[in-house]
Amino acid sequence: MAARILIIGLNYSPEHTGIAPYTAGMARALREEGWDVEVVTGLPHYPQWQVHEGYPRQDGPLEVIDGVPVRRIPHPVPHDAGQLRRLGMEIVFGLRAARAPWGDPDVVVLVTPALFASAIARVRAALTRTPVLVWVHDIYTAGLAETGAAGGPATRVMRAVEGTFLRSCSGVVVIHDRFSDYLRRHMGVAGEKITTVRNWTHIAEAPTVDTAALRRRFGWEPQDVVVLHTGNMGAKQDLTNVAAAARVAEERSAPLRFVLVGGGHQRPQLEELAATTPRFEVLPSVDNDTYAGLLRAADILLVNERPGLTEMCVPSKLTSYFTADRPVLAAVEAAGPSAAELAAAGAGIRVEPGDPEALVAGAVRLHEEWITTGGTTHRGGRRYVREVLSRGAAVRSFLSALTRLRPDLRAEDRSPATVKS
Incomplete structure (x- = not known):
């Protein structure tokens, strides 16, 4: 037996x-x-x-x-x-x-x-x-x-x-x-x-969902630089920082659009903020195929953590982000495991957590580097997944x-x- x-x-x-x-x-x-x-x-x-x-x-x-x-x-x-x-x-x-x-x-x-x-x-x-x-x-x-x-x-x-x-x-x-x-x-x-x-990772490298159609479905314009955060909306994600970054982007006329997808006990508060904050929106959880497509349809994938987190967790979303082959922006502590993972994968950049101006500046910089190099930088995620994850x-x-x-x-x-x- x-x-x-x-x-x-x-x-x-x-x-x-x-x-x-x-x-x-x-x-x-x-x-x-x-x-x-x-x-x-x-x-x-x-x-x-x-x-x-x-x-x-x-x-x-x-x-x-x-x-x-x-x-x-x-x-x-x-x-x-x-x-x-x-x-x-x-x-x-x-x-x-x-x-x-x-x-x-x-x-x-x-x-x-x-x-x-x-x-x-x-x-x-x-x-x-x-x-x-x-x-x-x-x-x-x-x-x-x-x-x-x-x-x-x-x-x-x-x-x-x-x-x-x-x-x-x-x-x-x-x-x-x-x-x-x-x-x-x-x-x-x-x-x-x-x-x-x-x-x-538990998502497909090449989702069957039409990413261009997904952008149209969710009202994302071609000129929008979509910064997407997925998963739980709780205390350790500190997502009011992302809403604050959206306000900074609006003030500076930056082409950034911050989008949250998922659920969690802070979702109602974030939905209230989205109702009054331009360039900031909250979407419900989606099925696996749509999720994989959204990761590919976004321009930047975001990890946002509460300041001070250095020990407690490694966001599971990182494995999916790396597979999606999009640059990752991490607003996390330099001494934390999320920063270590990002550096090991060579898949994006880190900015200070709890600082909406740093978040906006990092998103603008990351997108400019991605466009300027034709997407040849910050692309180590898939290699890291295949070799390590x-x-x-x-x-x-x-x-x-x-x-x-x-x-x-x-x-x-x-x-x-x-x-x-």
Whole structure:
């Protein structure tokens, strides 16, 4: 029999931004490699923070998505993603996931930053002495500290909780070497437990969508230099800075048009700003094909982070940006992982975060360089994706982490999954 891998994570397909595409992609890849994979997950709700249409808020039958059996666990979805409400959602999901049918897995994979849900599931795995591999996409307490969402004492307590949880797991997968250094230095996680598995791109290099038609569809004029930001609209993205940059561009008659695509708890505030701010607009989330087309239809792709973020995350959007073969503008700290990724890829330029004038100046400069050189500069993104951020490399690294926990695990050839209860 093939080794059984149970993946537990709050986010999964059909969500197409954030963590979900990577969890779903890895589950599918492991199954294709011959592993018996099942998933326990929540209701699709991100980044809009509302349950997707057609998903009831109660237990339903198992789904099979791309050959992977998926069990949905009902839970509350907070409308504003505040810290306490998110905590409540995680705890409810964690308790119900811990009571769900698990079968007899050989390894349990827990996906964070759903820290409390993962910690609850960890208790059940400990009772059955099942090895646990935790897959860390964001460092929870680093995020609290850097965004100011919790005070000093609260952050110290949370760091102790997170550190205890991570140290208790049999293995730890992180998405960047910067995370590995942080976990060793600040949380006492043994280096031999940690494996770096880089996120990969999940969009097509050559989308079938007509990019010129997309520009017309969204009312973008040929002379508009579209600066596009995609994904979550939350505190760490600091997107009021982008609205302020749009006002600067209007004052200076710069041909820039700042566009946000996605969802998140700050979206209503940003929509209000868009109603009164020329050169600034907010679009809803789109399907995967349209998303890939929008990245190619834009002139500049934007990463905007709150000042002070140096540890907490590597934006998953960067992998998609690099694949789109458009120059990237990053308003991020020089010491942060986003700046390091951009420099390693040779795919754009960095400006200071929280400075709308610097954002406008950087966009103008980047576009002028792109036009002047005929698009020959800042084009290292695709090469970087192929050499460093490929799906195949990620799967190999993840398999290495799994087999390190259980050297006796074996995969086997078998037919695709069918629904069973």
